[in-house]
Amino acid sequence: PSRPRPKVILIIGGPGSGKGTQCLKIAERYGFVYVSVGELLRKKMIHNATSNRKWSLIARIITNGELAPQETTITEIKQKIMKIPEASGIVIDGFPRDVGQALSFEDQICTPDLVVFLACSNQRLKERLEKRAEQQGRPDDNPKAIDRRLTNFKQNAIPLVKYFQEKGLIVTLDADRDEEEVFYDISMTVDNKLY
Ligand code: UP5
Ligand code: MG
Secondary structure, three states: OOOOOOEEEEEEEOOOOOHHHHHHHHHHHHOOEEEEHHHHHHHHHHHHOOOOHHHHHHHHHHHOOOOOOHHHHHHHHHHHHHHOOOOOEEEEEOOOOOHHHHHHHHHHOOOOOEEEEEEOOHHHHHHHHHHHHHHOOOOOOOHHHHHHHHHHHHHHHHHHHHHHHHOOOEEEEEOOOOHHHHHHHHHHHHHHHHO
16 A cells, blocks of 8 residues: 655744744654755755856855745755655754745645744844854855845745644744744644544
């Protein structure tokens, strides 16, 4: 008999809302495969930026805090998902960024089983990113790119959340709190909606 398709959870939220942090916890608790779209793109861009024109352009886009082209992003996600041999679930970090991407994901990959929106105040997002910038060297953790990421997020978030609300797929959680408190709510949501 054919296996059921893995459950698919999308985690969205502003830059610094804790998507990566919470996705790792979800992957660990539920045995899901973790796919970070930002990480996928960053790896690919570092690998190819010097030898490939398309990727050198994308590297510039990402380093400036803008969004990579939709079709490239979807292609990368598709390739990554196809390589996953067997999984009860997949948790996708930082995708989609806008309604266009959401439509294209549904069209080309699947309808997600659950979308979690990590809602966080602008002030908190900034604080967290500035703190991380001091500790790590992500190419887009510079003041200008942080501003662009925050602005892009603010532009796209409301229609995106509304889109998933109309489909009854999204749960919004207060992500201004401690990691553990946020994760408690996420695990309650996953337990209720997917099991
Ligand atoms: N932290 C986390 N949770 C905390 C909590 N509850 N309390 C206190 N501190 C907390 O967390 C950020 C920092 O805050 C960390 O230091 C953490 O310890 C602390 P993290 O879990 O890293 O937050 P996250 O939401 O993952 O922040 P990130 O900076 O990764 O978000 P972005 O959305 O900016 O990054 P992403 O990697 O998703 O995308 C990067 C770029 O890739 C985009 O700008 C874009 O250029 C490109 N991209 C696309 O083009 N298309 C896509 O579909 C996806 C990405
Ligand atoms: Mg992240």
